Amino acid sequence: MRGGPGAGDPRCSVEVPGNGTRALDSAIEYGCACVQFWNPNLTPADIERAHANGIVCNLFFGDRPDTPAEAERLFQMGVDTVLTNYANHVVPVARRLASRGIAAR
DSSP: OOOBTTTTBOOEEEOOTTOTTHHHHHHHHHTOSEEEEEGGGOOHHHHHHHHHTTOEEEEEEETOOOSHHHHHHHHHHTOSEEEESOHHHHHHHHHHHHHTTOOOO
8 A cells, every 4th residue: 555645554664864765666666655754865856756745744854944945946846745943934934835826844
């Protein structure tokens, strides 16, 4: 059974610094619903590959994005959810993009 949104499988594969795309490979292999990337390793190709496999892309950013422009760049790249300590930079951008029909959480 393949995971992904709506498949009833809540597992998430988490990338840690230094493990590159292994988290995405594991998410695909184990049918995870989402993958949590660590920003420096994230590429548009990774997001496309995850989405092609029905996997939601979370991005752990900790003390970033430190500007609204950086948050917008991430959402425009296809990141579904940005986890950050700077919600004041992410939430207004997500709301503005959502009002234009661009999914962002």
